[in-house]
Amino acid sequence: MTIHREGYQSIGIGALLFGIINIVSFNFLSAAMPWLAVAIFIVTLFVFLFLISFFRIPNRKLTINDNQIICPADGKVVVIEEITDVEYFNDKRVQVSIFMSPANVHVNRNPINGVVKYSQYHKGKYLVAWHPKSSTENERHSVVLENAKGTILVKQIAGALAKRICNYLKVGTEVKQCNEMGFIKFGSRVDVLLPLGTTINVQLNQVVQGGVTVLATF
The missing domain is CATH 1.10.287 (Helix Hairpins)
Incomplete structure (x- = not known):
């Protein structure tokens, strides 16, 4: 450790x-x-x-696989639903949300290999991280990663206790799967927006590990 x-x-x-x-x-x-x-x-x-x-x-054996989307954060899966994204894609996506309690590891990792196509910080509120509107109204940082398999959006969201989101990715940068993408201080949530038709490999209320658990498969 x-x-x-x-x-x-x-x-x-x-x-x-x-x-x-x-x-x-x-x-x-x-x-x-x-x-x-x-x-x-x-x-x-x-x-x-x-x-x-x-x-x-913590020391972990990270999961590396080009066909898989790896969980970007530790925590519990609290949302799996189809939504309409209005920030970047402007179409329907499958959203998988992971709630991170203060006791969880708070390092965020790249779910896939790819190129950063979009990276944007948004000021916002500090609603509790499990609130449905936290995805669109809380302080957050959104990153879009693209590779030959597909394009996904990863959204770091501040919670009621989180006051600082750190994101290390810049547009045009090529990133490696499971390398650090950022850190959120003191309780938070991470949303992953996936293409329709993506196979989801987690279930609601499942406890997952960032960089280890397979979130979905292209």
């Missing part, structure tokens, strides 16, 4: 606060109320360890 570079600053700030809070706590509370000092230490340690865990990148 390694720590994602997006977490260095947050973990550094967390370590500083952890140290300051507990130095003050033990200096002023340990003599009169030792139980309270211990309780503060345990709570702050838990929060700090959770912060480190949020930015983890």
Whole structure:
């Protein structure tokens, strides 16, 4: 396991606060109320360890296959439905949405090999990530990837707790399947818009792993 570079600053700030809070706590509370000092230490340690865990990148054997579309994120499948896309395709697509809780790994990965045809950040609201309107009204970043098999749109969506979407892809760049495409901080959702006729390999409420689970097949 390694720590994602997006977490260095947050973990550094967390370590500083952890140290300051507990130095003050033990200096002023340990003599009169030792139980309270211990309780503060345990709570702050838990929060700090959770912060480190949020930015983890676990060691995994990634799935590489040109005929398959790999899950771009860890989480649970919350939507599989046919929709009309009005952002890029302007036609009907199959949308598969993955909800990422704060406990999930938050690295986002390229579902396919291909060329970046579109990359656009949208300001927006911070509705809870499972809200139906979060796909179109929340802060989000959309990327379209194209190869000989087809064209898909991947949408990183901020949730109620997420305040920053990081996306590393630029139009015209050739990307590799399962390489990092971005990161979302503190709870979020990822939508994948697939061509009609694509075989879906996941089910509603299925727990999936980014870079590992096969989402669909061309």
